[in-house]
Amino acid sequence: MKSLFIKYKSVIKFILTFLLVYTLLSVGYKLYLQFSDGSKFYPDYFTHLVALQTENLLNSFGYSTQVLPHPDEPSMKVILKGQYLARIIEGCNGLSVVILFISFIVAFSGKLKTTLFYILSGSILIYVVNLLRIVVLSIGLYYYPKYKDVLHAVIFPGIIYGMVFLLWVFWVNRFSKLNIKDV
Template identity: 35%
Template sequence: MLKDFKPVLSILLRFITVYVVLLLVYQFYLNSFAQLGLDSFSHFIAEQVRDIQNYLGYPTELFDDIKGEQVYFKVKGIYATRMVEGCNAISVMILFVSFVFAFYKGKKTFFFVMAGLLILYLMNVLRIVGLNLVMTDYSQYGKIAHDYIFPAVIYGTVVLLWLIWIKFFALQYENT
């Protein structure tokens, strides 16, 4: 009877293993920044957001709050938003990677994960830019943008990538 569930259990075990390992590695990384402020990856994203906004004509400055482990975006002279560790989308990327590796298909798994991580990274940077622009020019829509629209963008991208992985890669029968 257990033999019937072996494929499902195998997928579930791979998902949980990859997820827990990546989560522990990420937590170890975050712990190394405990007294130094915002982690370097999040800060790097904030710098890229600033550069894009400056290019788009939204003068942006960053202000570090080391004690608060955050960076404030000052856009067009107002403090629009703040960047915290949760804004870097790494937890979403860990979930994405875990799901794709749960349906492991050899080398193409690694290529798809790398392409997917790049897409998620770009979507996240654009998401933060979009949120800053909404908070600067249309602050009355800030809460709905932050709580619903922009999370839907990043999670929607993850779901779309998962569907592509399953439909075009994971469920394709290999010629033997």
């Protein structure tokens, strides 16, 4: 048994580090959601921010858009050209994807400065791509409402998770201290 632990030490370290960081960040995010004051930023600050930025981008692209608090649930309604298209919920703000990204990068850490820079730049990239994803999804829902399920459940999650996967691969191949052959 000891020889297995020695042989797979780097794999075990990766898994335990990933789980620890993911759990800590997820619990912190859950506490943030639990204690966020929805009176000023509804339903929470980050979801509200994503909704307002979605509205601003859609308006700047020439689509008359309004984003309003949903009266019956903790979400923001996206109204494009007078048509209620979608709602932006907490899961749309991209923070759970960022938590997943950070957990992997920390588990496969490199030099401290490089790791912190990559976490920051990767998180910003994920945030921006997620915001653009919501904007393009809103436009897609306006023009192609019959493809709502495919757009929302397949294509756009594939884009965001595919990008995260590519960021991970790039990190492991370029900056990680762990040799990929060790894992």
